[in-house]
Amino acid sequence: MAVLSERDAAPKADPGPAPRRRSAPLVLNAASILLGIGVWWALAALGIKIPAPPEVAARAVEMAGDGTLLDDTAASLGRVLAGFALGTALAVVMGFLMGWYGPVRALAEPWVQFFRTIPPLAIIPLAIVLMGIGEVPKIFVIFLAAFLACVISTLQGVVTVDPTLINAARVLGAGDATIFGRVVVPASAPFILVGMRVGLGSAWATVVAAELIAAQEGLGFRMQNAQLYYDLPTIFVSLITIGVLGLAMDRLLLLAERKLTGWQEQR
Amino acid sequence: MAVLSERDAAPKADPGPAPRRRSAPLVLNAASILLGIGVWWALAALGIKIPAPPEVAARAVEMAGDGTLLDDTAASLGRVLAGFALGTALAVVMGFLMGWYGPVRALAEPWVQFFRTIPPLAIIPLAIVLMGIGEVPKIFVIFLAAFLACVISTLQGVVTVDPTLINAARVLGAGDATIFGRVVVPASAPFILVGMRVGLGSAWATVVAAELIAAQEGLGFRMQNAQLYYDLPTIFVSLITIGVLGLAMDRLLLLAERKLTGWQEQR
């Protein structure tokens, strides 16, 4: 019983090619990175006491050669991934609970904002007392940083969801759980992704602090260790590795974002 | 020439009272804070080596009495306010430029995300080399933290603005500057406020690192200084003052948010 079935059926298809994806951003990305390296080189050449790119590159090759770099990267990456995944997952759930249930928000929000202002270094002693010196407290510190960075954003996302969409779901029979999974999460995807990107940055920025806790390897550990010897090339290699890994994970998040928020009308 | 002027004129006004503001959240806030203090006290009592609330309170009274607390607070607050204001202001402008002009985004985004992963501690040596040991590098470190925490959120806000609103402004004759000030900023206010709240947390969390740079007073300095003698009550007083100030400023932001995003249909 197709009342209007022929109405919009089979519009004339245009055989013309779809517009090509612009590759300009990637080129500019690359240009920007080259420019940054140029500035760094110039600073080094101007006599500021930082190692020049070739020196750092040589050290990187050396560290890659003896396996340190790989081991460190693996150790830190594991911690960051674990902490980040747990932190953002909890942040999304807590963000929903806080946005949805007034009392949860009233109870939790002061502490979230309180702990956000406390540097991770100050948390470490307590983490050790409660969790020892193994992997758990390290991941916990990273988890906390990612969680705190992400939760405000998801909370705002939940609060900002267009209520008519929630109403539409409710009149279709959706309960709270369905609304959370099928309406609130997709509708606040832009906020959740901001939260995840900020949380990712925090997770990596905290890995150095986390690896103060009796780490035996890891990029943060290597950096602190090198600081004792004022071994600037090693510090730079660790920092840059952290930055590059952070950047790569961020690009993955952006890809995910494009998938998840493609429904949006964006500029 | 009032074609419809009488149409909706003077609807019958209802003399009934407007619904009272609920004070429940404040009560719950307070309950939550009391609960937190209770947990702390219990932890202290259970033999975890942290000072109990009365001990910390006594130290706080002492520090308030001799003026240290006030001086420290004033010093840190000044730095945080300056760094936070500069950082978030620049973040809003950069967020707009990055969201609006593709090339700016392509050039800036890798660096923003790169520096987000670098802990503030690692920036300090460079800040000293370039800016000395006065107030400038301290404020710079805080500024950087606030900026980096805030910019991703405002960028997302700009990208997410409903394009029909931008179109509506353009057909009314608005240029880019007007669209930025009168459409993008209000429309992305929820994102900007998330950015500011996260940036505020980062600014306070960074004050400790910033005051490593030859600070003579300040809450972060006091904390580190107290660490030399392992003076836990003083550390706690500083931490809690930081947390409470952060919380108070956050509440101010929330008030601003309510003013700025009251137009939104929210749950």
Place this chain on the structure above:
Amino acid sequence: GGGSEASNEVRFGYIGDYNGASLLAVAEDQKLWEKHGLDATASVFTNGPLQIQALGSGDLDFGYIGPGAMWLPASGQAKVVALNTLGNADRVIAQPGTGSMADLRGKTVGVPQGTSGEMILDLALRRAGMTKNDVKVVPMDASTIVSAFSAKRIDAAGFWYPAIDTIRKQVPGLVELAKNSDFRGEMEFPTVFVAGNDVVTGQQDKARRVLAVLREAMQYRSANAERTVELTAELLEKDPAQVRADAANVQVLGAEELDRLTADGTVRNWLSTMDSYFAGTGQLERSTGPENYYTGDLFTSAGQP
């Protein structure tokens, strides 16, 4: 920054404990700066390496560092212009019931890397015929050592007073397996004053006057121990009892005593012992040699009218 040869301004960095602050507290109280025509501003730091960096960038003229940072001047980044005290606060501590260093074999030992705590642990292990490989060394931040040891998460630590006092409150039965004085003659733990390289070469006169101030303050400190503690506590806004306890673990050096130790080469010996220690840890690739970074003659000459 840059030097200010003509001016009388002196920018002095220090750390807020007895070692770092006592001479400055005395100089202030006794108006020694004015006496030598100097206008000093003292900035407090929380560690030594940051001061070395500030010396390098010209933001400071003089600073104070502990033994753990001695490899920095040794590698040419600053000059040691005067010795200050000999540290006596470092210990290897272990959980109750530990009998000797040998009992630590295979145990977890926390240590703040690059500090005198690591130095004492190394010395103690060597004396017991062991190396770092015989125990499980975990590098940790100082504040985390307190938590970890108190919570019995580590079995031992290379650490120092007054932080050990805090731990003792939680673990009254902790045992001390080694202390600085065990290694008298073998190795000393000097705290020193440092200056920027160009301050020593370019502004000799000012440096000499600063050293004259320090010498007179040393004299006063040796003669008026209790008063110095009070002055220091006042400067640091700390409880005098805390500072007194701190001072108890310090052997102060007098100016004449230092002249003597410099003249007979003792100081040079101490410093080269440290150089080889740091060479062993890998922190110091090549020492410039004490004669190149310790300006003992300048110190001595500052005492002569």
Place this chain on the structure above:
Amino acid sequence: MAGAAVNPKIALDGVTKSFDLGRDRLVALDDVSLEIADNEFVTVVGPSGCGKSTLLNILAGLEEPTAGRALVDGVPVSGPGPDRGVIFQQYALFPWLTVRGNVEFGLKIAGVPREERRARAEHFIDVVGLTYFADVLPKALSGGMRQRCAIARAYAVNPAILLMDEPFGALDALTRVKLQDQLLSAWDQERRTVLFITHDVDEAVYLADRVIVMASRPGRIYDAVEVDLPHPRTEEVRLSAEFTALRNRVWNSVYHQDNDRALPARD
């Protein structure tokens, strides 16, 4: 099919709804009582802003009356439910779901098995003539196509009560007539209870068993016109003299309210 049924399917009992406008309170509905029998088709017309949508929202369980009660099957309405399908004035499509995803949404929640869900969605997408656009996101639909998608979504869950807020308002004349006829024939077969808001007096008369005419200032029921035209309604009925008479009767009811309203002074 009289107005006052013995066991009404839907009943409003002295419903008043007022909104807080800051300055004063606006009475959107003033003491509205209405009974709708099972299987009755009621249309509502009235000036813009007279409270039609508010009335529908109260029945849907999306707004609570300030005073009075709304009953469905004799039970007070306490929230939305899939027994009452709603087509919103602003469509409220889920922008992240395709047309098919939107239409299947309610069926998924109801746990309809995949096969049947597919088929049912397909059917209703066909009914509204969006077959070619089944896999397209809402942002690629025209205004009228969005509205049709919302219609299909509501039809798909096959609710006992349909609450429709200007459902055909954005459709061209032809599409409109077809969907009117489809709605009537489905209603004939499945005997749903329908509350249908429209601005088109012809449409109101053509579809209804009873036309409710509302007035504003304050929002209230001004008139109710029984429509005893034969079923099924055909083009013939539309051209009949009875139809024209009823149509004029409703028109006058709307005009008349305006006349007695031209008098009061402006506020």
Place this chain on the structure above:
Amino acid sequence: MAGAAVNPKIALDGVTKSFDLGRDRLVALDDVSLEIADNEFVTVVGPSGCGKSTLLNILAGLEEPTAGRALVDGVPVSGPGPDRGVIFQQYALFPWLTVRGNVEFGLKIAGVPREERRARAEHFIDVVGLTYFADVLPKALSGGMRQRCAIARAYAVNPAILLMDEPFGALDALTRVKLQDQLLSAWDQERRTVLFITHDVDEAVYLADRVIVMASRPGRIYDAVEVDLPHPRTEEVRLSAEFTALRNRVWNSVYHQDNDRALPARD
């Protein structure tokens, strides 16, 4: 007021617009050519999804044609401008501005002094009957009130060309008639050029100098009907035989396209 003017105010010259639907490309407008004389009032009718809004957007400068050109005053359209006022199908009100703020928006941009701006906004708010709601945010308006606010906003800047996308679609019959008459009398006095999209064939004929009938699959101009009814248009004109004849002519044009379209197979 013939269709092909010598110096047309608006001209579309072989405009084609296609959209990427992922799977294939949809031709929303296929080689559309159209000229509108200065001061001409043209209405557009056509089935849902035939490209009416797309055509309007191209004239407004909000979309670029895939092929062909759009000219205003002989100059190719390169972007939106305040000379072409637009009323959007989805209203596009600024949700953070009150009714007054929305209406004043374009005037502020144009630099109209405060006093005059106030007066002009007041006037047009009065025209659409929202005086009582001047200080209310859009979220507190009903659907029809939102639409009227959008109308007032477009009128206020007094553009030489008005592009209106179903501007009266959400209004009740009476309000609609009043606003139709107001629009006509303003047009009579100020001689604007108007392109007016509607679904209401009566409205199309009543207002227009010429009715453009569009067809879909692909979107194109199917017919153009000259309306040589006398001005000013009155209720009398509406009841005249000529009006009915023209109305039927347009109706048939819409019906007819459908008939010759029932043939092709479904896709």
